[in-house]
Amino acid sequence: MGNHRLIATAQIYGNEQDVGRAIRDSGIKASELFVTTKIWTEFLNKNKLKASLEQSLEKLQLDQVDLTLVHWPLPDEVPVQSYVEALAEAKQAKLTRLMGVSNFTVSQTKAAIDAVGVQEIATNQVEVHPFLQNRTLVAFLKEQGIQITAYMPLAYGKVLSEPLIQQIAAGHQITAAQVALAWSLQQGFVVMPSSTKKVNLAQNLAALAVNLTSENMTQLTSLDRNERLANPDFSPAWD
Known part of the structure; x- marks a missing residue:
């Protein structure tokens, strides 16, 4: 498929x-x-x-x-x-x-x-994205063997302007979006980025081939700031 x-x-x-x-x-x-x-x-x-x-x-x-x-x-x-x-x-x-x-x-x-x-x-x-790493929930789902599907993995494009992500992207000669997607993919998440541009779709798909180092993954951990973008007034009491 x-x-x-x-x-x-x-x-x-x-x-x-x-x-x-x-x-x-x-x-x-x-x-x-x-x-x-x-x-x-x-x-x-x-x-x-x-x-x-x-x-x-x-x-x-x-x-x-x-x-x-x-x-x-x-x-x-x-x-x-x-x-x-x-x-x-x-x-x-x-x-x-x-x-x-x-x-x-x-x-x-x-x-x-x-x-x-x-x-x-x-x-x-x-x-789930680098700014909202949702660690308590992620750990629980992994323990249960339930697949995590990460929506908004690019945080509405906010990852693109994050200096650390740009720096890692430059080091691998890839895009900032590919760094954020690889961060999710390497943790075993299914990612659902949305894009209206064909070129971005192709680049997003290429994130499957990206290998971030364990040092990169650790650096990205530091970006967690519990920044939740989908938070309607009927949201549950988040973990």
Whole structure:
């Protein structure tokens, strides 16, 4: 599978229909793509989740997506179990091949594991970049064997102007973006950089071939400043 064959959409993005049309128009077989969608908060209950995913599939013109995530956890008074189990039922109904979570804290991930078993949780997709290293959560997920998917790995492009990153990039004759992506990749994260420019997409992909030294990795540790960019007012109490 080509590395840019992963398509990540979500109900809240309002673009599932466009994505479905693009997949159809591309002529690429669905089996050659990896399509992820995310269930929005208003559908996170037993009565709505499955129907909302069926609607997403209709828009995407697919029988099944590869991965479905809980986009954001609900407030703590709603048990995680209730909606993670609803997602597991949608998986049993073959609407999605894999399931996972996004923006879950350690305690929420533990609750999800208790509800459906760790083997059912394909990933926790969270914001991770050199300025937000999310170490408590990362250590816990690694210990559980849950794949970490790092979104906003370039911190909305902020990594590009960071002097230390520029310095490491110059030493390897690569771009600052490639340094930040390699930092994530070398820790075993799946990265999801977004880019509108073809040349940047190609450069981002080339980060797979970059080898940062252990000294580089240690230097980059120093950039952690708990700078969280995705922090809506309904965010959980972060670790």
